[in-house]
Amino acid sequence: MRALVTGITGQDGGHLAELLLAQGYEVFGLIRGQHNPKRHAVREEFPAVTLLEGDLTDPTSLIRAVEMAAPDELYNLAAISHVGYSFKNPALTAEVTGKGVLNLLEAVRVTGRGGLTRFYQASTSEMFGGLDYNRPGRGYAEDSLFHPRSPYGVAKLYGHWTAKNYRESYGMFVSCGILFNHEGERRGVEFVTRKITDGVARIEAGLQDAIELGDLWPKRDWGYAGDYVRGMWQMLQHPTPEDFVLATGVTHSIEDFLARAFAEIGVDDWRPYVRQNPEYMRPAEVDILLGDPSKAEALLGWRRDVDFQGLVRRMVAHDRELVSGRVPA
Structure with a gap:
């Protein structure tokens, strides 16, 4: 199995590279910039990972990366992911975190891998923005209403709906993980x-x-990143592409x-x-x-x-x- 991971220099990317390599995958990581300061750290920790240069705002580089990796699974974890920073740089956040999802999905489609590559989109609980009062005390589920309250949340919601649109329009295997806050040593x-x-x-x-x-x-709703990354992988092993909330419920x-x-x-x-x-x-x-992980627990067997x-x-x-x-x- 071959996997392409965007955002491999981040917290989740590190956990995912570790998990995939342990499962025997050939792992490719997308890294932005020739002189990315995190390149050396990734090579030191994961010498078996093949690094490909690319940028979510550059469609040509994404097409080239997809062609080179020919992935069975693609995990899109790349984003400008700091909520506070997104208020200071909303336009850049929209280009990377929002439109970047479109660019990557289109790269998969135009390279002819739409029916071959299973695609994971990292959505976020920040798309909800507050309690869903139709579910008091139960937390957000996959069908809850969205009301993002930051440029980051808005951009992620654009990417989330774009991913669902490609799933429905082109029959692509695209699953969205709506992950609540997950932390760890790599944060x-x-x-x-x-x-x-x-x-x-x-x-x-x-x-x-x-x-x-x-x-x-x-x-x-805080959990451990290693547990949540395992849930990402489980989503792409599920027979059908769907959306799943991962949370602790506390x-x-x-x-x-x-x-x-x-x-x-x-x-x-x-x-x-x-x-x-x-x-x-x-x-x-x-x-x-507050999240409700009932669906992931029931269908994926996910546990923290x-x-x-x-x-x-x-x-x-x-x-x-x-x-x-x-x-x-």
């Missing part, structure tokens, strides 16, 4: 969860005094995450170590995101192995090792 430090665990490790080591954050009350606030992370280093009161900075507050915030406490413990332990120099960056 970038610009994201709030990793910013917290990295900060906790650095505070313990005496390298910084406090962590600067935005709003602390939003609640998210929410925790950012304050909950802070309390759990600081508890890992023996600190009961996190408040003296956290400062709120208006710079990190968004023009429109999503109060709560890591709970919330285990997720935070895993991330803090990794960053303590990183700060101490016991593991390489």
Whole structure:
């Protein structure tokens, strides 16, 4: 089996490369730019992955990559995926995260692989934007209403509907994974969860005094990225292309995450170590995101192995090792 992974330098791309290689796949990774600073890290960790240069905003490069990889499975994980950044660069977010999906699907179609390549589109819970009051307490499911509240969410919704349109118009095997927040050791430090665990490790080591954050009350449905990537793969093994929500069905606030992370280093009161900075507050915030993974559990047999406490413990332990120099960056 041959697989092409866009966004291979990101958190999910790393987990997916690991999973696919362990299953015996020949893996190709799309990487943007000749001098991409993450190229060396990917080659170091995954020497068996063949890297192809391409850009979601450049249709010609995508056609060339699809022709070279001739993938049985294509996982589109590439995006401008930071919600806060999308408010500062909405046009670029639309071009990459939204229109880039169209460019990639069209590359699969025009190369004649529409009936040969199974396509995974990374959709997101940010397309929902808040609670669906028709399902109180149950969380969002695949048929819930969308109301994105960020340029990132809007761009992802464009990509989501484009993927569904190619499935229905051309009979392509296209599955969309509507994944709720999933974190882990590979998460970038610009994201709030990793910013917290990295900060906790650095505070313990005496390298910084406090962590600067935005709003602390939003609640998210947080899971472990490794579990969710396994769900992506399961979607493309399913007999029919469909949309699936992956979530835990439980929410925790950012304050909950802070309390759990600081508890890992023996600190009961996190408040003296956290400062709120208006710079990190968004023009429109999503109060709560809660997912309902019933369909994926029933049809795919998907289960998560890591709970919330285990997720935070895993991330803090990794960053303590990183700060101490016991593991390489």
